[in-house]
Amino acid sequence: MKNGISLSGLSEFVHEVKQDGKEAQASYGVQLDWQSGTRSQVTALAMQLGRHRLAREFQWTIDEPRPLLGQNHGPNPQEVLLSGLGGCLLVAYAVGASVLGIQLEKLQIQVRGNLDLRGFLGVEEQVPVAFQEIEYQVHLAGDGSREQFEHLHRQVERQSPNRMSLAQGVPLRGHLTIEKRL
């Protein structure tokens, strides 16, 4: 299979969801449990794909580095956010290259973002809390033409869900439950 992706399986899925949009509905979730200090244990929750559940057996740790008062047991929340963007872009490049018929030899993405922590700390009202900018650099090599790679790059900009979520913003609602003390 080219690039390790079954183009036939992809094509069949495309036609399935053209017929039945319900099969394209995907719900995701993660749960974070505070462990100590800035450290959390993340557990992926069961997904729903179409009409069925999909168990997810994945856990990871998020922490802050020591200079930011953590114990450095795992990547920090910013790195996890950037990797969520990069991972989604990578899927789109790999899938898109396979659709175009390109055999990839290299696909590398670097994602960088800058924060001014004065925003989080609230010490300077003019400083934005959010990332000022997120930038990514994609390195592609393979048997595609320059035009094909540029087409792929444009398509990924339009089709990557995580990219689009960050670029456009999505409604975000937080709810609070105050539980009884243990």
Next chain:
Amino acid sequence: MKSQPRSIHGDPRAQTPGSGASWCNRLQRRRLAGPALGENLRNGGASTLCVHAGTMEDATTGAVGTPIFQNSTFVLGSESYQAVEQGFARDRFLYSRYGNPNQWAVQEKLAALEGAESSLVFSSGMAAIAATVLALLEPGGHLLTSTDLYGGSYNFFQEELANMGRSVSFVDPRKLKGMEAAIRPNTELIFVELLSNPLLKVADLPALAALASRHRLRLVVDATFVSPIGCRPLEHGADLVVHSASKYLNGHSDLIAGAAIGSRKLVDRIWQRMLVFGSSLDPHACFLLERGLKTLALRMEAHHRNAFQVASFLQTHPKVRRVLFPGLESHPDFALAKGLLSRVGGMITFEIDGTDEQALALVQALKLPTEATSLGGVESLVSLPFNTSHAAFTAAQREAMGIRPGCVRLSVGIEDPADLIGDLNQALESALASHSELA
């Protein structure tokens, strides 16, 4: 279906996805039923499908019936390489572990009989169950299954799944509230036997399918004891049917095979597991299974008729404490069986008025039914759950399931029922008489 000499070795309808499209929405390949060597017979009565569906007639020789393709590998061409590169290897003949005309022929017959898009044959029933469950249950996933289960399936679920990162709960599938309470956030799959082994409890498929759908689970039904002649579980909401084809499907106690049958989407996922586990069925065994299946409808009719007569006889015998045959009104699930099963099949479980040792004496005194495990052959087979299918359970576990001492499992063959009844009568007299002498 007639085949013509062709450069494509495989399903002529299979489309390429269309490499070189500008994005995913431009891809062309749709999922089709099969794979098959042409349009297959899907409509007709059960006997017609048994005889004709899936048969691959060879245009070159004019041979009647599917020839045996006892080859491990196939000539490769650009078509074959393209199929591998673009991910539709299941539609082409490349290597007999991937697919072979004899596998396809028998798979198409099974799919037609179950009213399904696709099917896969395996080197055993357990291979079919293992590949199916592992394909549909992700690591971290939870399986909901029955307390009343074939010992081989129980061993796989109880002893092996945990090592593969999956968990399992055993519940009574007839207690829907308990079943629902056992569903966890990571539950993905319900697995039940349509007729349970050995107590022949009937699974309420429509109720289970509704439960599965409400909780976004998939329902897999092991219909080994019934065969598609008795019930087509997909029509009652099951997602997949699995069989030990060594039993009724083949019917002659001369091969070991299994099958998984359902939508092309799910069977393709199972095929990927079968490939890596290497549990494909040898072409010669496929030929035997295809030949056996031609008489499935006839045999099931005979099994059912005989079993009804034998069960009716046993029910009136003073030395028989209890007879379990869902075709008799005395069976607790008679009403459910009547609604769900057009033929109950040939399995009877009965308890003699005695011990497991006396049951063993009875089995040994029988002249026609062979003392052997397995079932579904033309010859009657008799065995005791305590030392065969349910030997993995403790006596207390068996009692809790409802398998009491003196329990006998009889697979009624297609012999003359009067001969079977006469033989059972003499064996009951001799086995239970000798006990009273000893006492």
